[in-house]
Amino acid sequence: MVPPTTAIADVLQLRGLNGWLSPPLRRVHCRMGLLGRARTVQLAAGPGGDDLESLHVLFDDDLRDRVLVVAGAQAAAGAVWGEIHTRAALACRLAAVAVEGGVRDLNAFRDLDLPAWSLYEATAGAGPGVRVASVGAPVTVAGVRVDEGTLIAMDAAGVVAVPGPDVLDDSYAYAEAEEEVISALREGRPLKEAHRHKSQMTAKLRRAL
Structure with missing residues (x-):
């Protein structure tokens, strides 16, 4: 995939x-x-x-x-x-x-x-x-x-x-976090709560840099 x-x-x-x-x-x-x-x-x-x-x-x-x-x-x-x-x-x-x-x-x-x-x-x-x-x-x-x-x-x-395999690896994780946001929204959760999945992943990637 x-x-x-x-x-x-x-x-x-x-x-x-x-x-x-x-x-x-x-x-x-x-x-x-x-x-x-x-x-x-x-x-x-x-x-x-x-x-x-x-x-x-x-x-x-x-x-x-x-x-x-x-x-x-x-x-x-x-x-x-x-x-x-x-x-x-x-x-x-x-x-x-x-x-x-x-x-x-x-x-x-x-x-x-x-x-x-x-x-x-x-x-x-x-x-x-x-x-x-x-x-x-x-x-x-x-x-x-x-x-x-x-x-x-x-x-x-x-x-x-x-540019490299590390970008690809991070992109898989980032895409998964976005899917978690979408799933939470489908379940009726408010955006602020649902978006925490993506916010956590973004923070993690920034710390890694």
Whole structure:
């Protein structure tokens, strides 16, 4: 089971960190929570751009349990990802994709069930003049550094880069405390009483820091 991205983001806030990529990324399609290791791609504008054909080399790899993080995709005139990429990615067993730019063919994400977040939907394709600047190097999305292999959590509420297993462990405990608050509210207890579960967990995490 994956802790909610909202819980992970709250734990990061308590630690004075920022790892959430949403916003600015917005949900395209994602039904269930998942964890995967980042496969990083940096796009850039510039002469010699090949309409992203060089991106095709990615699909020669086994991308099992990977989350493709495409940074700099807003440099393209339109969408850098669509149904063709979605089908190719699923054949390589890609777990999910996060695109800092435009995507299209949104029905394909839903019909083929590829979890995805992006900046926006676009009608036209990427167009010329955009290229793959690097694959596997560190990238930055929404001010968050994502390294090759960084753990990425994704669900219907958000997408977050997880800096380490200790954050993940604390997020499970934090999410459990929030569920206790909700259970208490369902039982008719007042919010002040119900919220003590979360308050205690927050205090515990702060003391640990």
